[in-house]
Amino acid sequence: MTNVVIDIDDVSFNYGSVPVLENISLKIHEDEFIGIIGPNASGKSTLLKLILGLLEPDKGTISKFNHDGKAQRNHIGYVPQHSTFSRDFPVTVGEVVMMGHITASSKFFRYSRKEIELAKQVMQKLEIEEIEKRQVGELSGGQLQRVLIARALVCQPEILILDEPTANVDMRIEEDIFSLLKNYSEHMTIIVVSHDIAFISGYVNRVACLNRTLVCHNTESISGKMIEELYDAPVKMIHHHH
């Protein structure tokens, strides 16, 4: 955990006149597994979109680097919180996963053998290879989440960013998804946004608490008092041991 891969420096962002983020500074290191938590409307998703470059900060800078320390943009895989597509969109699981290979210079219908092979491996790891031919609209929440994670992994990212990856799935699948991410985090930087601090603290190296401004901690040092400050209400702490 030496190289900084994302350097967020004094970033502020407003939607119109409403301040969403104020003076955020955060360095994220190579192969770190970091959780960003905070109440609803605390700016978590906005911070992710700024990191992804989908939004531009009103103040401050966000720099991204690859493992050589060079500035880079496109080695980020993203798993969105809400899938915006309509349920009857005619596209199969396999086709969605393959979208991870599409770049600005792609042409025609076909994919190379290497691209197909990589997608197969990722689908096997995520245990979605049996549903490859299914239409995405027929999937359960947990299956869809795995498909979107697979698509992000097919991009071969150095940084993987997930926005509430377990918001629409039950507890057992939530555990599955996080142990999977834990495995990937050994050779990949992972940023996960969640509202569920008690759960993610068992997996991540570090938690950043966000409520328009940012306080950063190691997981060990999170106390009930800090969470009370963050959520503005008493919170029951549950300790996980993994």
Add this chain to the structure above:
Amino acid sequence: MNEFITALTEYTFLQNAIFACLLASIGCGVIGSYVVVKQISFLTGGIAHSVLAGMGMAYFYNASPIMGAIIAALVSSIMIGWINLRWKEHEDVLIAAFWSAGMAIGILFLSRTPGYNVDLMSYLFGNILLITRSDLSLMFLLDIVVLAFVFVYYKHFLVSVFDEEFARLRGINTEFFYILLLCLISITIVILIQLVGLIMVIALLTLPAAIANQYVTSLHKMFLLSAVICAVISVAGVAISFGPDLPTGSVIVLTACCAYFSSVIFKQVSGR
């Protein structure tokens, strides 16, 4: 029916009409699928109606109305697309404005053009039986243009239409492909105007693809199936209208509506 088949072997205008149906079905199947999955049928209707402005001007200046239609369709789709990207929250109002302004400009120019033009009625409501060899060549050419773009940029269109945010993250210029898609839609509108007229064009760009969408799991299969459905519907429309001498465009549109509702009911009854 027999009467129709006998006539088909005898009359070139009927053969031309059938060729026109088949050529139109190619564009209709491919581009109609995008209109349906991207849910922009109202926008497509807006572009179709604004075409009248170009036709009206072409009549007034004694130029080729179909060229006027192509230019007007391209101009209005680029303008609608460009404004829409910057002013998203009022999309429906914007479309209504283009829709009615296009018709109004067209009618103003026509009112100043001496004489009443029968051709104009055929562009408004379609007259497939008047289609000539040169019309067919133009339809063929426009089909090639549409297919070439879709063939080369299939992946870009797929990912932009399916998940725009993800496409942007992959470095794809989604705004460019949105406007390019609207331009391909406008070209297809011009192809279809020859069949059913600009007022009813929206039926052929949505209903066959919407039927196909109920049976396929992939976009490229939807292209093929909706092209076949469009061909069957339009040829059937020509055949049905021929005997009793009904307006062909209207019969094609009503056939498409019947097919769509039958398919919806069939799907409801049989379950997914």
